[in-house]
Amino acid sequence: MLLSGITEGNPTVQRRAMAKAITLLESTRADHRLQADELLTALLPHTGRALRLGISGVPGVGKSTFIEALGLYLIEQGHRVAVLAIDPSSTVSGGSILGDKTRMERLSVHERAYIRPSPSSGTLGGVAEKTREAMLVCEAAGYDIVIVETVGVGQSETAVHGMTDIFCLLQLPNAGDELQAIKKGVMELADLVVINKADLEPLAATRAQLQIQSSLRLLGHHGNPEHDPHDDRQWQPTVVQLSALQGQGVAEFWQQVSRFRQLQTDNGRFAAKRQRQAQSWMWERIEAGLRQRFRDHPAVKAQLDHTTEQVLQGQLPASTAARQLLELFN
Amino acid sequence: MLLSGITEGNPTVQRRAMAKAITLLESTRADHRLQADELLTALLPHTGRALRLGISGVPGVGKSTFIEALGLYLIEQGHRVAVLAIDPSSTVSGGSILGDKTRMERLSVHERAYIRPSPSSGTLGGVAEKTREAMLVCEAAGYDIVIVETVGVGQSETAVHGMTDIFCLLQLPNAGDELQAIKKGVMELADLVVINKADLEPLAATRAQLQIQSSLRLLGHHGNPEHDPHDDRQWQPTVVQLSALQGQGVAEFWQQVSRFRQLQTDNGRFAAKRQRQAQSWMWERIEAGLRQRFRDHPAVKAQLDHTTEQVLQGQLPASTAARQLLELFN
Numbered sequence: 001m002l003l004s005g006i007t008e009g010n011p012t013v014q015r016r017a018m019a020k021a022i023t024l025l026e027s028t029r030a031d032h033r034l035q036a037d038e039l040l041t042a043l044l045p046h047t048g049r050a051l052r053l054g055i056s057g058v059p060g061v062g063k064s065t066f067i068e069a070l071g072l073y074l075i076e077q078g079h080r081v082a083v084l085a086i087d088p089s090s091t092v093s094g095g096s097i098l099g100d101k102t103r104m105e106r107l108s109v110h111e112r113a114y115i116r117p118s119p120s121s122g123t124l125g126g127v128a129e130k131t132r133e134a135m136l137v138c139e140a141a142g143y144d145i146v147i148v149e150t151v152g153v154g155q156s157e158t159a160v161h162g163m164t165d166i167f168c169l170l171q172l173p174n175a176g177d178e179l180q181a182i183k184k185g186v187m188e189l190a191d192l193v194v195i196n197k198a199d200l201e202p203l204a205a206t207r208a209q210l211q212i213q214s215s216l217r218l219l220g221h222h223g224n225p226e227h228d229p230h231d232d233r234q235w236q237p238t239v240v241q242l243s244a245l246q247g248q249g250v251a252e253f254w255q256q257v258s259r260f261r262q263l264q265t266d267n268g269r270f271a272a273k274r275q276r277q278a279q280s281w282m283w284e285r286i287e288a289g290l291r292q293r294f295r296d297h298p299a300v301k302a303q304l305d306h307t308t309e310q311v312l313q314g315q316l317p318a319s320t321a322a323r324q325l326l327e328l329f330n
Numbered sequence: 331m332l333l334s335g336i337t338e339g340n341p342t343v344q345r346r347a348m349a350k351a352i353t354l355l356e357s358t359r360a361d362h363r364l365q366a367d368e369l370l371t372a373l374l375p376h377t378g379r380a381l382r383l384g385i386s387g388v389p390g391v392g393k394s395t396f397i398e399a400l401g402l403y404l405i406e407q408g409h410r411v412a413v414l415a416i417d418p419s420s421t422v423s424g425g426s427i428l429g430d431k432t433r434m435e436r437l438s439v440h441e442r443a444y445i446r447p448s449p450s451s452g453t454l455g456g457v458a459e460k461t462r463e464a465m466l467v468c469e470a471a472g473y474d475i476v477i478v479e480t481v482g483v484g485q486s487e488t489a490v491h492g493m494t495d496i497f498c499l500l501q502l503p504n505a506g507d508e509l510q511a512i513k514k515g516v517m518e519l520a521d522l523v524v525i526n527k528a529d530l531e532p533l534a535a536t537r538a539q540l541q542i543q544s545s546l547r548l549l550g551h552h553g554n555p556e557h558d559p560h561d562d563r564q565w566q567p568t569v570v571q572l573s574a575l576q577g578q579g580v581a582e583f584w585q586q587v588s589r590f591r592q593l594q595t596d597n598g599r600f601a602a603k604r605q606r607q608a609q610s611w612m613w614e615r616i617e618a619g620l621r622q623r624f625r626d627h628p629a630v631k632a633q634l635d636h637t638t639e640q641v642l643q644g645q646l647p648a649s650t651a652a653r654q655l656l657e658l659f660n
Contacts (some may be wrong), residue, residue, distance in 0.1 A: 037650040285652035290620040322615030
C-alpha cells in the first residue's frame with residue numbers, strides 16, 4: 001500500500017506515503033531495512049525519469065534564495081519539484097540545512113513542491129545513501145525535477161555530484177573564491193557555474209565570469225580524458241550570471257540546464273553517467289559494509305587497539321599489521 | 331643472515347642482501363610473504379632515522395637530472411642516498427622510470443648510492459606497498475637519505491606524499507602548469523616547489539615563483555585546519571628556483587629541506603606525520619585486503635556479474651545490491 005500510495009495516491013495520501021517511506025528507509029532496524037529494500041526494488045521501475053540537479057556553494061552564496069526562485073519558476077512551467085539536502089554537519093549539530101522551513105517560505109508550502117531536510121545521523125556515506133534512496137521515492141511519486149542541495153564543506157560535493165545528472169556550483173562575484181573551489185576540486189565537478197548576486201557588483205560579476213570560464217577551459221572538464229573541449233556535441237562547462245533575489249537569470253539558467261540534458265542525452269553520456277553512478281554507489285556501500293564488519297569482528301576488535309599502538313610506536317610494520325589483522329578476520 | 335647482511339655487511343655483501351630482501355618482499359608466494367614479514371619486523375628497529383624525500387613532476391620537468399645533481403651533492407656532504415620510484419604506468423607497459431640506469435649515469439655507479447626502479451606489477455596500492463617496504467630495507471642498510479620519485483600522473487603523488495617526510499614538486503617556469511597542479515590537488519601536497527630550468531627563462535621563472543608563492547598562501551597548506559600561515563614555528567610552503575643541469579641552486583634547495591626538518595622536528599610535526607602515515611598505510615592495506623577477499627569469495631564471485639548487470643540495467647537499487655552481496659560474503 002505504501003507503494004501504491006506513492007505512485008498513485010491523491011496529494012494528501014501521497015505526501016503521507018512518501019514521509020512514511022523515507023522514515024522506513026532511514027530506520028536502522030534490520031526488519032525495516034528488509035522492508036525498505038523490497039519497497040525500493042518495487043519503486044525502481046517508476047524512477048529514473050526525473051532530472052537530478054545538484055547544487056552546491058559556500059554558506060552565504062544564496063543557495064536557498066536561488067532554489068526557491070528556481071523551484072517556483074519550474075512549477076510555473078508545469079513541473080513538480082523535490083528538494084533534498086546533504087548536510088554533513090547535521091550529523092554533529094543535529095541541526096540541518098533545510099531543517100528550517102522558513103528558509104524557502106513560498107516554495108515549502110506549494111503543493112507541487114516537496115522539501116526534505118538532510119538526514120541527521122550517520123557518516124557522510126550513510127547520509128548520502130539515505131538521500132539517494134529518498135530521491136527514488138520522490139521520482140516514483142512523479143516529481144520530475146529533483147534538486148539535491150549541499151553546503152560547500154568537506155566531501156559532500158563529491159557525494160552530490162555522484163548522484164545527480166548535472167552539478168551546479170554557486171559562486172559570488174569574487175575571484176578569490178574561485179581558487180578555493182579549484183583547490184578543493186569542486187570547480188572541475190561543475191557542469192554549470194552560477195555567479196549569484198551579480199546585480200550587486202555587475203563589473204566584478206563579469207570579471208569573475210570571464211576568469212572562471214577561462215579556468216574551466218584550462219582545467220579541462222571532469223579530469224575526463226574522453227572529454228574533448230572542441231567537440232560541440234559534448235557539453236562544455238558554462239558560467240552564467242544570476243540574481244536569485246531579483247529573479248533575474250533564472251530562465252536563462254534553466255535554458256542551459258535543458259541544453260545540457262539534450263546534448264548529453266543525444267551523445268549517450270547522460271545514460272552512461274547514471275550507470276557509472278549506480279555502480280560506484282554499489283561499491284561504495286560494499287566497502288563501507290566490509291569496513292564495518294571488519295571493525296565489529298570479535299577477534300579483530302580484541303586486537304585492533306594493541307596492533308594500532310604497535311604500529312604507532314614503530315614496533316610493527318604497517319603492512320605486516322594489516323596482514324595479521326586480516327588473518328583474524330574469518 | 332639476510333638481516334645481518336643488510337645491517338652489517340661490507341658494501342658488496344650488503345648490496346646483494348638488499349637486492350635479495352627486496353626480491354623477497356616483492357614475491358607473491360605465501361611462504362615468501364611470511365618470511366618477508368618476519369624480516370621487516372626484524373629490520374624495523376634499524377629504520378626511521380633517514381630523511382624521506384618525495385619528488386614529483388610531469389615528464390620533461392627534469393626529475394632525473396635534478397635527482398642526480400642532488401644525490402651527488404648529498405654524497406659529497408657525507409650522506410648515503412637511496413633512490414626508489416613509483417611508476418603506476420610500469421604496471422601497464424612493463425617499463426619503468428629508473429629502469430633505464432643510464433638516466434642517472436654518475437649517481438647509479440656510485441658506491442654510496444642505491445637506485446631501485448619501480449616495482450612493475452600490481453595496482454598502485456600494491457606498488458606503493460612494495461616501495462614503502464623497500465624504503466625500510468634501505469634505511470636499515472644505513473642509507474640516511476631516501477628519495478622516492480614519481481611521475482606526475484594519476485594518484486601516485488598522493489602515494490608518495492603518504493610515505494615521505496617532505497614532498498617536493500618540480501615545475502617548469504610556466505604559469506599554465508601551476509593551474510594543472512592546483513587542479514590535481516598536487517600543489518597543496520607540496521612542502522617545497524622547485525622551479526627547474528630557471529636559467530633558461532629567468533624572468534618567467536621569477537614570475538612563476540611569485541605566482542606560486544601567492545597561490546600557496548591563498549590555498550593554505552595541506553587542507554590542514556591546524557596549519558597557521560602566520561606561525562613561524564611551522565613550516566610554510568616555499569618556492570625555490572633551480573637549474574639542475576647547471577648545478578645551480580642545489581645547495582640552497584638542501585638548505586630549505588634541512589630547515590624544514592629542523593622546524594618540524596622541533597614543533598613535533600615530523601614525528602606526528604610519520605605516525606599518521608603508518609596508521610593510514612595499515613588501513614589502506616586492510617581495505618585492499620578486504621576488497622580482494624570479497625571479490626574472491628566463491629558465493630560473491632558467482633553472483634557479482636549478474637548483480638552488477640541488474641544494477642546497470644536499473645532493475646536493482648545499488649544499495650540493495652550491496653546489501654545482498656554482503657550477505658553472501660560469510
